Structures are given as structure tokens and as C-alpha cells.
Amino acid sequence: MKSSPIGGDEHPRPLIREVVVINKQGIHARPAALFVKTATKFRADIGIEKEGEVVNGKSIIGLLMLAAGEGTKLTLTAQGQDAEKALAELSKLFEDKFSED
């Protein structure tokens, strides 16, 4: 296991980022798969929260069950060494409308 150059803290505080679903079709098949694929690239634990319901960001079932349509506000959390990078990439997916529309 590689340790982080700065401090090597194994359990830093979770980072949080608010996102809004702006692609017309919401988090359906393709976006969900894209999100999970991206999330699994990182070692950090990823969570998504919608109205108090939290699911594992590396779970396609979890993501689909959120049924997040256009306009839904979601909270992304990431905890782990590469959390910051993960959040940056994941929230970019939302901004880019998952390359749709």
C-alpha cells in the first residue's frame, strides 16, 4: 500500500460536493455506468446522497435505484487518499451532462 506523501493519513475527513443533474434523461443506464466506471478508478470510498438516502457510488444498482432525474440535487462524498481528484472528475461528469444532450 502506497502512503500519501503529505502526512499519509489513511482516513482523512470525507470531502463533500453538491451537484445537480442537468442532462435531460437523468441518471439512467449510460450515465450510471459511466459514473460507476469512473468511481471505481479511485481508491476512495464514494457515496451519493439524494434526499437523505445514501448509496455506494461504485454500485450500479445503487445508482439506478436513486432514480435521479433532471434537476435532482445530489451530494457526492469521497473519503480516501485520492478523494479530491475523484470528486473533481465525478462532478465534471455532471457538468458535462455525461456527454449527452
Add this chain to the structure above:
Amino acid sequence: MSDSESPKKEVVYRGIAVSPGVVRGQVYVYRPQEVAIEKRSVRDDDIAGEFVRLEQAVIKTRQQLIEIPQHIGKEMGNDKPGIFDAHLLVLDDPMLMEQVFKRLKTEKLNVEFILHEVANKYAQALAKLQDTYLCERAADVRDVSRRILRNLAGAEHDELQRLPGPRIVLAQDLSPSDTALMDRTKVLGFAAEMGSRTSHTAILARSQGIPAVVGLHEIGREITSGQEALLDGYTGLLIVCPSQETLYEYGQIEIRWHSIEDRLSSLRHEPACTRDGCAIRLGANIELVEEIKTAVEHGAQGVGLYRTEFLFVNRQEFPTEDEQVAAYSNVARAMKPHEVIIRTLDAGGDKVLRGGEHSREANPFLGWRGIRFCLDQPEMFKTQLRAILRASAEGNIKMMYPMISDLQEVKRANELLNVCREDLRREGKPFNEQMEVGLMIEVPGAAMIADVLAEHAAFFSIGTNDLIQYSIAVDRGNERVAHLYAPTHPAILRLIRNVVAAARARNIWAGVCGEMAGDPVMVPLLLGLGVNELSMSAVAVPAVKYIIRSMSMSDAQALAEQTLRCGTAGETATQLENFARSVAPELMELIRPNKP
């Protein structure tokens, strides 16, 4: 299977014919056995053992999910059927496994029971989301958990690999994992309760030349393995315990087919030319490159409709440009120098994509489908347009847009096409600058403004199946009104006449690619109305060519004039039958044997 007294009386079930041919034999009812799930407690010491069992079953499952697609890929000429990607995603889903692990620790029950419970819970939650796509994900979760459970139980997956003999396989539905390892030499035919022309069973059956009927609603309970049956993939019938009369009738048909088949196949290399010297182009409707062989064998001189949905269904992601270029080029090269008309993606209606973002619609046939779907997803659409353009360098490719209802759609699609042309020129990728771009006319509104549309099209292809159902407002799948579905309805004749007239005025050609084009009784009418090209399922080509070579264009024109004066579909139909009987009596005796 319910009771001991199996019905001895003939029973006829009606479904959708999706792959032609008639076969007779014993039925094999394929019902993938649900593994019995017992609930038992596990001692603390044995919990670790349960984890190990689950882990081994998951490893085995993953191996199967990776191997099966490779096997099917070889069989179907498609290197990666996407459905298994979806299954792998489910298998590797942390949420599913985390839940199983957690409950295993706290509840101390056997792993089968817990896995079954957890998978069911998720499947039910997904199914409740009222969305076609998510409902199918629910099926994936169930499929995967069933596979793991079978591996836990050491059960077989390959029932169809060990059929007791040649059988007609009856199933609720057949998934790629069911058919992956099946022994083709023992499958006489497929009968499925669910499905449509584009379902896996249908596509597989057609590519393998196995007769198939789907959409036989809930018949599984009434039929048991071992019963004699006759499957008619021409008309869509499954006849269980056929009577002596039925067998005799089919036997007669078979004898007559054989006698005329020789004559028909001798026409293979002859042109489709009327007695007075008018030539008509006969194309085949295809979905897979494998179907080209059948098309050529039956004497088709091109592909009048190449459906591209097959590339898009059952997968997570849209196919890449290169993947599409490869598929289209294959067909173009195989058909060279004959033409191949590629229809851009016609998703929606009854052709729902798995990987796409279709939600459930109240009226899918009036909804987000065809060109509408594509124009809303310009990136996906441009990928297809670029792929078609690039493939046009490899053969005689033409392209058409489905479901056009409005001029604006044509303009927008052509704008996107022009952007693609520009890009390809800049990238130095070759394509045919003169590739013809046509429109499918299947919406009555489009047929009425054909004169306006003709200015923006190189040709028209009339899709009669949809045109008829939209014009008469009849859903053919609805038994109560299905009898109203009539290709000979006066409205249809007038619409076709209108389209052909508009095409003539702009000096472009008009073809027909619906089922009407493959019906020898309808063909004289279509020719008389001025249609220049007909495209049909490959097996229909010989009979259509036969009737064309038996008639004269001047008689056909007179027939069209005469039928345009008919007030009802029935009157028109009678006149058409009489005409066909007078020019090709021996053919009619075969295809309409019961009429005097």
C-alpha cells in the same frame, strides 16, 4: 406440469412469425429450473465456510459470463454481446455483495437464502421504478443471482446442450445465456411466449435458419414436453397434437412447395422483369451480415432495407464509430456491386433499446422513436452518420431516415450529415460524395407532403407496416382490432399513389419495404401504382419474382386503376386475388390453397 391427461385434441396457437419454415416434431418445454432455496441456520464456526462457498460460486459465475460471450461472438459474428457486460456489472456490484456479507454475519443463515433475498429485494425495487430500462436491470439482477445459485448448487446451465433428440424448443423467452451452448443440430424450431421480430430469439433463429414463432402468450402451462407439434414459421402458428387433416394439409403444401421450388430457384439469376419488359429491383430486408448469403441464394439483387438496431440493442454503451464502420462495410462488400440501403437507427415503438434512455411511454408508436430519437441525441446520431459515410467508400451504399413526419426533420438530419461530411473531408477519410440519401415514408402525414419532401430526397422507401397501422389507426397486436389491419384499404392505395406521383414529378425513385412488398398478391398492384423497387424478407423473393415474370406492366396498371375505384379493402383484395390467380395459378394454389 399440471396433470396426467395431456390434450389429444389439436390446439392451434397464434403468434408472430419471425423466422420462416415449417417443422414437425416433439416439443421440449425449456423452463430453466429454479433452484430450490431452503433456509437453514449456520453455526458460528461455519460462517467462514459460507463466505468461501459464495466466493467460489462468484468466481465461477464470472468465468462463465466472460466465456459465454466469446462463444456467442463466434456464432453470431458479433464480438461482444453487451448483455453480459450488464451481468458482469451486477455481479461485481459492491452493494449487492456488501449486503450479502453483512446479513450473513448478522443473521447466520445459509448463503443461498440470503443471496436470494437480497437479489430479490433489489430486483423488486428496480422493477418498481416504472421504466423499461430499469425493469430490464431487474431481470439482470435475477439472472445473475440465479446463475450464482445454480453454481452454489452445482447445477447445470446447459440443458439445451443435451436435448434428448431433435426438438421444437418452447420457452418463455430465450436469453443469450440460454442459447449460448445449445446444440443447434437438435433444435428444430423455437416457440417463445415473449418477444418480437427484434428479440434475441428471433435474430438468432433467422441467422441460423431455424423456424421460429414468438409472442405465443402464456402457452407454456398448457403444453408438456414430448407432445407432438407442428411449427409454422411462415404464418406464425404452433399446432399442438396436429390432426391427421392438418398433417395432410401441410404435407400437401410441402410436396407442392418442393415441386415449385425447383422452378423458383431456377429463376435465381433471372431478372425480375414483366412480360412486357419492365424491370423491377428486388432487394432483401436484412439485419445481420449472415443474412446476405440467404438473400443472394434467393435471388435478391441488393439490400433494400438494412436495419441497424441490432448493433444497438442489448448493450450498455452505443456502438463505436469503428464498430459500425466494420459492420456496414461488411454488408456493403458482401453485396457489391449491388446496392445496400442502410436505415439509420429506428429505435422506439416496439424496438426499445436496452442501453438507450427510453422511458416507458403511454403511446410508444406515437412517441420518441425513429428520427426523433436520433435528432435528440446528435452525438450518437453523428457517430452513425459518419460510420455510414465511411462505409460508403466500400460499396454501393445508400442511406435513409426512418419515421420522417416533417420537412424540418429532414433538414436537420441533412445538416448533421453535412457537418459529418465536412469533418471527414478535413480528416482525409474517404467516402462517397454522391451517396444517395432517401426518406422512409411510413407516416401518413409524410405521404401527404411527399411533394415537399421529394425536393430534399434522392428516393422514397415506403414502409407499409407502419403506414397502414397509422393510417387506419389499428394496432396489429391488439386482437380485437387486428382484423381491421388491411393493406388493401383504399386509403393505403391513395397514399402510395400520392408518394409515387410526387417522386415521379421530381424524377426520384420510390420503393416499398414493408410486408406488402413480399406478398405476391400485392405486388401487381404496387407495380401498377408505379413503384420502382421492392424489398422483402429474402425467402419471399422467389415467389415475388415469379409473379412479376408472369404478368405484364400494362395489365398491372389497369389493375391499379380499377382497384383505386374500390370502396372497401375487401373489394380490392378480391380483385387482387383474382388477378394473381389468372396470371400465376400454380403459385396461388400454394400460397392461398384454401380458396376456390
